[in-house]
Amino acid sequence: MNKTVQVLPDQAALVARALELILSKLETAIEQQGRFTIALSGGSTPKPLYEAIANQKLPWDKIHIFWGDERYVPPDHPDSNELMTRRAWLDHVDIPAANIHPVPTLEASPELAAAKYEQHLKEFFNSSGVEFPALDVVLLGMGDDAHTASLFPHTEALKVRDRLVTVGNKDGNPRISFTYPFINAASSVIFLVAGANKRPALAQVFAPVADDFTYPSRLIQPQGELWWLLDAAAGLELQH
Numbered sequence: 001m002n003k004t005v006q007v008l009p010d011q012a013a014l015v016a017r018a019l020e021l022i023l024s025k026l027e028t029a030i031e032q033q034g035r036f037t038i039a040l041s042g043g044s045t046p047k048p049l050y051e052a053i054a055n056q057k058l059p060w061d062k063i064h065i066f067w068g069d070e071r072y073v074p075p076d077h078p079d080s081n082e083l084m085t086r087r088a089w090l091d092h093v094d095i096p097a098a099n100i101h102p103v104p105t106l107e108a109s110p111e112l113a114a115a116k117y118e119q120h121l122k123e124f125f126n127s128s129g130v131e132f133p134a135l136d137v138v139l140l141g142m143g144d145d146a147h148t149a150s151l152f153p154h155t156e157a158l159k160v161r162d163r164l165v166t167v168g169n170k171d172g173n174p175r176i177s178f179t180y181p182f183i184n185a186a187s188s189v190i191f192l193v194a195g196a197n198k199r200p201a202l203a204q205v206f207a208p209v210a211d212d213f214t215y216p217s218r219l220i221q222p223q224g225e226l227w228w229l230l231d232a233a234a235g236l237e238l239q240h
Ligand SMILES: O=C(O)[C@H](O)[C@@H](O)[C@H](O)[C@H](O)COP(=O)(O)O
Pocket: 041, 042, 043, 044, 045, 046, 069, 070, 071, 081, 140, 141, 142, 143, 147, 148, 149, 150
């Protein structure tokens, strides 16, 4: 694993750096394999980044969008990560509908939604099921409880190692989430973390020893590149 921590002075600089990094990965992926695959996170931090990407002139037909986690709500629900992403970005660019791969949250149960999304991912990546397919980029946020995607502390989702997608649980509300082994199979994982409220969780995630099930972001140890992009408010104590 190749881990890089960058602390940016403020949220605008954080977004600019994340944009620069994603565009660089996008260019390389399209040059080398003719397409770019990215899984997005929800929450509030990435929204300005999505708005910035929407202003770029990109080969949208070569770009495929997935979500690393989603709330088990219809795609027009105010809590939907897909809805936030479409409003901030996807509705404003000429990306083919077939290149947008939302979590099928209209399925009858979260378990069915997770199983269907996993099947779709396997078909898309033409994976035999033995290996975890590798997305080019998985973009993650981190909660102030050190959760990432919908992998919350002390939940069953943290124990799932033989699936791509599982059912997460936040305070009794079901979520659909990539498993941590599937996230770790990505070529690059990029955390985008802002705000002083994330500092205590970051201290535990970066500590030499702490409990992974209490601080789930510790489980993200990709074979490829791991990037932590932090604003100064979040990353103050981590600046080397
Ligand atoms: O569906 C979600 O809410 C996200 O995927 C979640 O994992 C988010 O990234 C963190 O909760 C951080 O959220 P903020 O960026 O709002 O702090």
